[in-house]
Amino acid sequence: MKNAIRIGAVVAASALALAACSSAPEETTSPESTGAATSETSESAMASVDYKACMVSDAGGFDDKSFNQSGYEGLERAESELGIEINTAESKDENDFGPNIDAMVADGCDMIITVGFLLADATATAAAANPDVNFALIDSTVDPAADNVKPILFETDQAAFLAGYVAAGTSESGTIGTFGGVNIPPVTIFMNGYLAGANYFNEETGGDVKVLGWDGETGSFTDTFDDVTKGQTAAKGELDQGADIIMPVAGPVGGGAQVAIQDNGSGWFIGVDQDWTKTTPDYTDIILTSVLKNIGNAVFDVIQAASVDGSFDSTPYEGTLENDGVGLAELNAAVPADVAGAVDGLKAGIIDGSISVAVN
Amino acid sequence: MSDDDKNPTTPDASQDGESSASADGTKKAAESSVLVGGSDDGGDAPTSAVTGESGEGGEPTTRSEDARSMLRQITESSTLVVILAILASLVIGGILIILASEEVRTAAGYFFSRPADTFSAMWDSVSSAYSAMWKGAFFNADADTFAAKVRPFINTLTMATPLIFAGLGLGIGFRAGLFNIGAQGQIIMGATVGAMVGFMWHLPVGLHLLVAILGCILGGAMWGFIPGILKAKTGAHEVITTIMLNYIALNLLAYLLTLDAFQRPDSDNPQTPILDANAQYPHVLGESFPLHLGFFVALLAAWGVWWLMERSTLGFQFRAVGANPSASRTAGMSVSKSTVLVMVIAGGLAGLAGSAQVLGTQPSLTTGIAASIGFDAITVALLGRSRPLGIVFAAILFGGLKASGPALQVQAGLPIDIVLVVQSLIVLFIAAPPLVRFLFRLPTPKHEKEVTV
Numbered sequence: 001m002k003n004a005i006r007i008g009a010v011v012a013a014s015a016l017a018l019a020a021c022s023s024a025p026e027e028t029t030s031p032e033s034t035g036a037a038t039s040e041t042s043e044s045a046m047a048s049v050d051y052k053a054c055m056v057s058d059a060g061g062f063d064d065k066s067f068n069q070s071g072y073e074g075l076e077r078a079e080s081e082l083g084i085e086i087n088t089a090e091s092k093d094e095n096d097f098g099p100n101i102d103a104m105v106a107d108g109c110d111m112i113i114t115v116g117f118l119l120a121d122a123t124a125t126a127a128a129a130n131p132d133v134n135f136a137l138i139d140s141t142v143d144p145a146a147d148n149v150k151p152i153l154f155e156t157d158q159a160a161f162l163a164g165y166v167a168a169g170t171s172e173s174g175t176i177g178t179f180g181g182v183n184i185p186p187v188t189i190f191m192n193g194y195l196a197g198a199n200y201f202n203e204e205t206g207g208d209v210k211v212l213g214w215d216g217e218t219g220s221f222t223d224t225f226d227d228v229t230k231g232q233t234a235a236k237g238e239l240d241q242g243a244d245i246i247m248p249v250a251g252p253v254g255g256g257a258q259v260a261i262q263d264n265g266s267g268w269f270i271g272v273d274q275d276w277t278k279t280t281p282d283y284t285d286i287i288l289t290s291v292l293k294n295i296g297n298a299v300f301d302v303i304q305a306a307s308v309d310g311s312f313d314s315t316p317y318e319g320t321l322e323n324d325g326v327g328l329a330e331l332n333a334a335v336p337a338d339v340a341g342a343v344d345g346l347k348a349g350i351i352d353g354s355i356s357v358a359v360n
Numbered sequence: 361m362s363d364d365d366k367n368p369t370t371p372d373a374s375q376d377g378e379s380s381a382s383a384d385g386t387k388k389a390a391e392s393s394v395l396v397g398g399s400d401d402g403g404d405a406p407t408s409a410v411t412g413e414s415g416e417g418g419e420p421t422t423r424s425e426d427a428r429s430m431l432r433q434i435t436e437s438s439t440l441v442v443i444l445a446i447l448a449s450l451v452i453g454g455i456l457i458i459l460a461s462e463e464v465r466t467a468a469g470y471f472f473s474r475p476a477d478t479f480s481a482m483w484d485s486v487s488s489a490y491s492a493m494w495k496g497a498f499f500n501a502d503a504d505t506f507a508a509k510v511r512p513f514i515n516t517l518t519m520a521t522p523l524i525f526a527g528l529g530l531g532i533g534f535r536a537g538l539f540n541i542g543a544q545g546q547i548i549m550g551a552t553v554g555a556m557v558g559f560m561w562h563l564p565v566g567l568h569l570l571v572a573i574l575g576c577i578l579g580g581a582m583w584g585f586i587p588g589i590l591k592a593k594t595g596a597h598e599v600i601t602t603i604m605l606n607y608i609a610l611n612l613l614a615y616l617l618t619l620d621a622f623q624r625p626d627s628d629n630p631q632t633p634i635l636d637a638n639a640q641y642p643h644v645l646g647e648s649f650p651l652h653l654g655f656f657v658a659l660l661a662a663w664g665v666w667w668l669m670e671r672s673t674l675g676f677q678f679r680a681v682g683a684n685p686s687a688s689r690t691a692g693m694s695v696s697k698s699t700v701l702v703m704v705i706a707g708g709l710a711g712l713a714g715s716a717q718v719l720g721t722q723p724s725l726t727t728g729i730a731a732s733i734g735f736d737a738i739t740v741a742l743l744g745r746s747r748p749l750g751i752v753f754a755a756i757l758f759g760g761l762k763a764s765g766p767a768l769q770v771q772a773g774l775p776i777d778i779v780l781v782v783q784s785l786i787v788l789f790i791a792a793p794p795l796v797r798f799l800f801r802l803p804t805p806k807h808e809k810e811v812t813v
Contacts, residue, residue, distance in 0.1 A: 089766055099763065
């Protein structure tokens with residue numbers, strides 16, 4: 001036993017020593033490296049704006065494969081492309097919201113982006129106490145509206161409508177499914193659009209595609225954004241009821257549906273928030289498409305407007321099909337050509353208002 | 361010494377301890393007097409009177425006896441062990457901070473070219489982390505105004521408030537021999553009832569707060585009564601029932617929050633309206649500081665619990681039942697009555713922890729209202745050795761660790777996980793006194809208890 005420990009220690013020490021053999025960096029690198037950074041970002045003509053944008057997550061953290069992560073990616077993009085400073089704080093639970101925002105204010109942030117409706121009250125309080133700091137709140141408004149809080153909202157039902165249409169047109173069994181993480185508006189808005197899109201397909205083509213898991217009022221929810229096995233169970237249940245395409249709106253829990261579909265041997269998956277062929281490339285062959293909610297772009301745009309152009313107002317940012325705040329990822333080749341061809345027309349119809357994405 | 365090492369896991373074999381101590385003579389007595397001194401510091405010397413006698417021989421050791429003795433061993437470990445446990449966890453936390461630091465890893469890559477870089481990066485990462493912890497939790501010397509300087513400590517006390525309440529409740533249970541895991545559910549129910557009073561009713565100043573506090577106590581006490589009565593009447597084990605009641609409370613709240621009556625007008629978010637200002641604890645140091653009246657209610661509750669456990673007949677019964685239910689029954693005490701009452705009081709205190717949330721810092725009910733307080737409070741109660749004063753200090757320590765989270769992330773750029781790791785390490789060391797004694801080469805305190813008696 002003692003020998004084993006000794007041998008292990010020697011091995012570990014030599015590994016460390018080998019790893020430590022590379023040469024030290026030159027010490028006078030700072031002017032060069034800033035020069036390089038400037039040339040990289042020169043296309044935006046804005047080298048190192050003196051601006052600090054900060055972000056406070058909700059309890060999901062910045063690795064939630066959902067809105068915290070998308071928002072964080074937008075913040076990082078702003079850091080590298082605009083040359084601004086950034087800072088982030090993750091909240092472990094609700095008691096952290098206020099203190100995290102206060103710490104950001106104390107850190108001298110010019111803009112503080114808070115993620116999710118749970119942070120709305122804490123954001124409103126901090127905004128009232130710090131009128132000089134700008135705030136942006138993802139997925140929620142503050143009540144009453146404040147001059148220094150910009151809500152970032154998304155009409156994801158527009159994009160989910162397209163997904164519902166594509167799913168209904170692709171389904172061979174005539175049944176498609178969805179389930180949500182928790183019954184809250186940012187989740188059910190996807191399911192509403194999906195249902196409306198499938199209904200629209202039925203009206204247009206005289207089809208009879210059924211939607212499992214959401215009827216416009218109630219539906220199937222895993223009640224968690226963490227427990228992936230519950231996503232698997234929910235998806236399995238819908239597959240057993242004949243669904244062959246499933247759109248989970250449950251953050252990482254949606255990954256459980258991929259496992260269930262793969263185990264099932266047939267069926268398609270529709271991702272939400274991000275392009276799942278990029279976040280889960282192993283499952284590309286079962287991903288029909290993804291409903292994109294481009295939080296990252298929205299965060300970037302709001303930061304860019306405030307830092308580079310110096311313009312900030314409390315008018316909500318509305319992500320729509322028109323401004324590419326929401327959209328549909330590339331369709332899998334399995335989507336019938338006539339269905340895929342109809343998508344652009346639908347999109348135009350939604351943008352000009354001739355097609356309603358509300359559930360009838 | 362070798363005699364000690366053989367049976368560190370049977371601290372209740374007090375007779376055995378007595379004989380070996382007398383046999384080994386004075387040197388060992390001198391060694392262990394260090395520990396006795398340590399335990400006196402906690403100001404709880406007379407409290408072990410009942411528990412100290414319980415281990416006497418001849419009793420069959422059943423499984424629940426083992427569990428109880430383990431609990432006792434943890435709750436009665438000496439102050440010195442607690443302090444050393446905190447020290448050890450800070451050291452190991454420091455090592456983890458070094459490992460987590462990108463600068464250190466970069467510098468270690470060329471260790472042999474310029475070793476000083478590695479050491480200075482190590483020092484920077486640890487010192488910046490612990491100084492951010494200090495600044496975030498206690499005193500921020502860099503701030504401009506006095507108010508901003510002391511603000512971190514005010515935050516710490518605010519964060520500690522619900523932990524004090526819930527820790528007190530759990531501490532009573534632990535000393536009465538009940539391993540109550542249900543504080544989480546009791547907090548949720550307390551907060552739910554209190555919040556309903558807070559946003560559905562509209563009462564005058566003073567009265568509204570009082571009724572809302574009573575609502576919190578009632579909600580928690582009700583959720584404590586259930587496992588209490590189940591244990592007393594059917595023998596159902598409180599660990600199982602309280603864990604299940606935690607789930608029931610959480611999902612019940614999640615259901616309630618889907619109802620329109622529990623949502624804000626024109627919103628479908630699972631979030632109640634903000635409670636009436638009349639129903640919220642007033643901020644005692646002005647609006648710019650988060651400290652609310654609940655903190656002082658918590659101190660009052662700590663005094664009340666001390667009085668109950670140390671000065672009242674009822675408290676004596678609780679402790680007696682905790683030490684030895686059979687002997688207490690023989691002595692004419694009602695074990696079932698004690699069990700139910702302990703759980704109701706513990707639930708009421710946990711309900712007050714809910715009030716510190718919903719009437720204090722988070723005046724709107726959501727499913728996350730209880731955060732992880734119910735579970736953190738178990739640690740707090742164990743760390744405070746189930747004594748009110750100890751719990752208050754342990755809660756402030758934990759409040760400080762929580763309050764330092766934002767500073768650690770924002771100033772030192774450390775992930776929040778490191779704070780959790782340090783917290784968990786403290787728990788780990790506290791829960792295993794023999795481990796700390798081993799690390800610091802302390803002697804096993806065999807007759808600590810006889811001396812405190």
